[in-house]
Amino acid sequence: MENAVQQINNLSIGFTSKKGEQISILKNITTNIKKGETVGIVGESGSGKSTLALAMMGYVKQGLYTISGECLFHSNDLLRMKDKDLEDIRGRKIAMIPQNAGQSLTPNLKIGYQIDEALKLHTDLKIQDRNKKISELLNKVRLPSPEIMAQRYPHELSGGQQQRVAVAMALAGNPELLLLDEPTTGLDVTTQAHVLELLNFIAKDTGTSMVYVSHDLGAIAQVSDRVIVMYSGQIVLDGPVRRILKNPIHPYTSGLLKSIPKLTLPGLPKSMSGSQPQPGTITKGCSFYDRCELAEMNCSNNSPELEYVKNLNTSVRCFKHKELHEKIDKDENLVTSIENTILDKEMLGLSKVSISYAKKKFIDQLLNKESDDNPTVKDINLNISKGETLALVGESGSGKSTILKSIAGLLKAKEGNIKYENNKILPNELKLRDPNSLRAIQLIFQNPDESLNPNHTVEQIVSQPLKLYFGLQGEKLKDEIIKVLKKVRLGEFYLTRYPRQLSGGEKQRVAVARAFAAKPDVILCDEVTSALDVSVQAAVLNLLQELKKDFGTTYIFVSHDLAVVRAISDRVAVLYQGRLCEIGPSKNVYNFPSHPYTEVLLGAVLEPDPDIKPKLVAEDIVEEKPPEKGCSFQGRCPRKVGEICNSEVPPWQIGENGNAIRCHINIDELRNLQK
Amino acid sequence: MELQVEKPKSNLFKIYEIISTMASRPSGLIGLTILLFHVVLAVTSPLYAPHDFKAIDPSLMLLPPSSEYWFGTDSLGRDVFTRTILGGRTALTVTFFGSIIALLWGGALGIFCGLVGGRIDDVVMRIIDAFLSIPWILAMLLIVSLLGTSTIVLIPALGFFYGKGIVRVARAATHDVIAKDFIVSARARGHGNLSIIWNEILPNVRDAIMVEGAMRWSWMLLGFSSLSFLGFGVSPPTPDWGLMISNARGLMSFAYWAVLAPIVGLSSLIIGINLTADAFAKALGIDRSTKAPV
Numbered sequence: 001m002e003n004a005v006q007q008i009n010n011l012s013i014g015f016t017s018k019k020g021e022q023i024s025i026l027k028n029i030t031t032n033i034k035k036g037e038t039v040g041i042v043g044e045s046g047s048g049k050s051t052l053a054l055a056m057m058g059y060v061k062q063g064l065y066t067i068s069g070e071c072l073f074h075s076n077d078l079l080r081m082k083d084k085d086l087e088d089i090r091g092r093k094i095a096m097i098p099q100n101a102g103q104s105l106t107p108n109l110k111i112g113y114q115i116d117e118a119l120k121l122h123t124d125l126k127i128q129d130r131n132k133k134i135s136e137l138l139n140k141v142r143l144p145s146p147e148i149m150a151q152r153y154p155h156e157l158s159g160g161q162q163q164r165v166a167v168a169m170a171l172a173g174n175p176e177l178l179l180l181d182e183p184t185t186g187l188d189v190t191t192q193a194h195v196l197e198l199l200n201f202i203a204k205d206t207g208t209s210m211v212y213v214s215h216d217l218g219a220i221a222q223v224s225d226r227v228i229v230m231y232s233g234q235i236v237l238d239g240p241v242r243r244i245l246k247n248p249i250h251p252y253t254s255g256l257l258k259s260i261p262k263l264t265l266p267g268l269p270k271s272m273s274g275s276q277p278q279p280g281t282i283t284k285g286c287s288f289y290d291r292c293e294l295a296e297m298n299c300s301n302n303s304p305e306l307e308y309v310k311n312l313n314t315s316v317r318c319f320k321h322k323e324l325h326e327k328i329d330k331d332e333n334l335v336t337s338i339e340n341t342i343l344d345k346e347m348l349g350l351s352k353v354s355i356s357y358a359k360k361k362f363i364d365q366l367l368n369k370e371s372d373d374n375p376t377v378k379d380i381n382l383n384i385s386k387g388e389t390l391a392l393v394g395e396s397g398s399g400k401s402t403i404l405k406s407i408a409g410l411l412k413a414k415e416g417n418i419k420y421e422n423n424k425i426l427p428n429e430l431k432l433r434d435p436n437s438l439r440a441i442q443l444i445f446q447n448p449d450e451s452l453n454p455n456h457t458v459e460q461i462v463s464q465p466l467k468l469y470f471g472l473q474g475e476k477l478k479d480e481i482i483k484v485l486k487k488v489r490l491g492e493f494y495l496t497r498y499p500r501q502l503s504g505g506e507k508q509r510v511a512v513a514r515a516f517a518a519k520p521d522v523i524l525c526d527e528v529t530s531a532l533d534v535s536v537q538a539a540v541l542n543l544l545q546e547l548k549k550d551f552g553t554t555y556i557f558v559s560h561d562l563a564v565v566r567a568i569s570d571r572v573a574v575l576y577q578g579r580l581c582e583i584g585p586s587k588n589v590y591n592f593p594s595h596p597y598t599e600v601l602l603g604a605v606l607e608p609d610p611d612i613k614p615k616l617v618a619e620d621i622v623e624e625k626p627p628e629k630g631c632s633f634q635g636r637c638p639r640k641v642g643e644i645c646n647s648e649v650p651p652w653q654i655g656e657n658g659n660a661i662r663c664h665i666n667i668d669e670l671r672n673l674q675k
Numbered sequence: 676m677e678l679q680v681e682k683p684k685s686n687l688f689k690i691y692e693i694i695s696t697m698a699s700r701p702s703g704l705i706g707l708t709i710l711l712f713h714v715v716l717a718v719t720s721p722l723y724a725p726h727d728f729k730a731i732d733p734s735l736m737l738l739p740p741s742s743e744y745w746f747g748t749d750s751l752g753r754d755v756f757t758r759t760i761l762g763g764r765t766a767l768t769v770t771f772f773g774s775i776i777a778l779l780w781g782g783a784l785g786i787f788c789g790l791v792g793g794r795i796d797d798v799v800m801r802i803i804d805a806f807l808s809i810p811w812i813l814a815m816l817l818i819v820s821l822l823g824t825s826t827i828v829l830i831p832a833l834g835f836f837y838g839k840g841i842v843r844v845a846r847a848a849t850h851d852v853i854a855k856d857f858i859v860s861a862r863a864r865g866h867g868n869l870s871i872i873w874n875e876i877l878p879n880v881r882d883a884i885m886v887e888g889a890m891r892w893s894w895m896l897l898g899f900s901s902l903s904f905l906g907f908g909v910s911p912p913t914p915d916w917g918l919m920i921s922n923a924r925g926l927m928s929f930a931y932w933a934v935l936a937p938i939v940g941l942s943s944l945i946i947g948i949n950l951t952a953d954a955f956a957k958a959l960g961i962d963r964s965t966k967a968p969v
Binding site: 408409410430433435438439441442443445446447450451452453454455456460464465468469514518 | 855856857859860861862863864865866874875878879
């Protein structure tokens, strides 16, 4: 391989367990990165993708060691190199861009100084040249007014800008290979689209080889030329991006693709059963055997080798790839569309709700004056019927979680009221609510690692609401816990387990079980799937939908992911800076005409298809405060009409299908503009 | 797919597990051995003490170590070996119960302040700060001279002064968990503060508080011995290391044995408790000595 920048041969990395067994995290990885190529490494958490990316820098995490194989960078084995020699390569030849740029930048040093440090270390430039180079780099990553930017501290930049600075620092040494570890995962959808576009540009402009590690097939599709799919420490599929994402010939990849909700295909995607095996548990046979629909006897006894299929230019680790290749185009029922029975009974009603985080100043308190006339969330009117799923959508800072907290009573609404079950006003403080209304509204959180007490067993976790609301004890309590766990498809033997002994999906099931144990009328779901892998996400969404069918529960579903929202909700409310922009039946919100902000959001959605490019219609500026008057979206709106947007709050306009849009542009005109 | 069914572990088994993990490191094993040795010695020493600890005999003054008097005799002709093996009894008992009191009130107040926050927290913590700024030994001397040196006075007094630090640790540990979603979830369900403390916070901060308590124990031992050294701890003729060191220090140049034995006793016990506490922390997964990951 002459033009390979990096060549990895038969690499295995692992650790020695307490019992003294050798357990591999990476198993016999053989691949190469060519000059100028962008390779996407995709896999779910625990697949070993980050370990592989770190090994490409010659770094093996503490506790792990190289079992066999080599990682050659221009025929030097990085894994056996002296630290001193490695220092010359890292940064100069191979650079890494970490996941969270905000945490990887030193908070008390100016941006310019930090880039200068990288330049000092990795180049031989003189001071004057370095200053010029800093501006040049910041320009290259498209940060506005580089001279001013260089004087700022990291906290003065938004997440997207911080990520750009990280890219600039990585480019300082003019590396041949750029490693990116989930560089856009923490970013908002619109920012993510912009950063990916920048990376594409840099790859073309500098000819740098890139390795893009991500769990997000959508992002991978946008940047990569070649995709490597990892499962349980092995490469299962390796080939050109279109080949992999359009007709995958490995059952794991096709299952993964099927479980991603897509905007073009409304409805709940199929989920893959089971979860990735723990390292060291699979001793013989295919590691995907347990979850594979095509598995047969042969698969459980023999491990398939990575086989190169010449006419497809793809390597695959499956005995049955030919079959998969042939049957691929048959259109199956990929999604189940949801049908909810919505009763004509109002479950929750929010009228004119405003929420403010600002603390009253002492002087204002004395004068009994309202201090904050520009609250975080303002003027929210929402009605939710029994059995409905209402989704709240928006980027970070849009106030969607704030609204949920206020409904749950955790945050005091400043103005307005929340009505429950036809006109019963809920007190806005938790202490004043009666037990029955507390029971009726339950929350499910984003991250089950945080929402489950790590020192409680599953039994203790699920028993909390049962003891509190129904006063159950002893045998009765235990029976009820088992019954609830069965509903979320967890067996009795989970009772004695601790959260750390469960997989991500199982943990979220326990959280769902805890919410349902209270027999609630309304469940508030706060980004419940965004911490989960895609295959698990589909399973949780399906579970929520089944439970809804059984109990007629009403959901309020908060998410930043438009495709997920499209899959599960009846109605969608789009929020920007704590103000409603658009609300309507979900099938209409996703059709034009729509609010310019919805248009921006829809444009930035990344589909796992390299041929569908995101549309970048608005700048990815981050606004910290909602504007004091006028339309909330005035600062970023690509369709701003003029002064009126800055001065007047736009009126509600109702489209022919019942979706309401808050914009100064006439709805018919919007339709023409967005065609 | 076969599923492994785990049997719930009994508390006794958990304790066994923790102790065996502690003993699996050399430092933990050494610490546990020293501590165990001292505890056994303290419990059983009256049974085999070779001489009467309070028998004064001027003819036996300051004898060097011999087969009859293993560690020699002190300035009043008492057997140093007998007094050394008996000398840890009071110190160990007083400080053990003292640290439990420190643990209880410090932990409870710390968790409460961490949970409630706001003005109450501010006021309580400033009071704690004020107490921290008073040299404890002066305050102890005051208390002891007013109320006497009985263990009924010493245990709560030491417990109070060594609990102040635990308040801070418990409060910080509470702050770590208080923002987690499972607390928010419990609040949203409508649990009261007591239930949240007992069910949600305590299991998560218990380890940190217990390790801190174990560390305080060794400091308290040193503190108690200092009091004895100054003549405010154990009253003679009851043997005590601090007191023995104090009595024999002037004769150190020609009767080193009379001061050496209690010093070895006291410092080995403190080292033993320290090593045990460190191993305990490691076994619970609270490692205070590891470097930041590179």
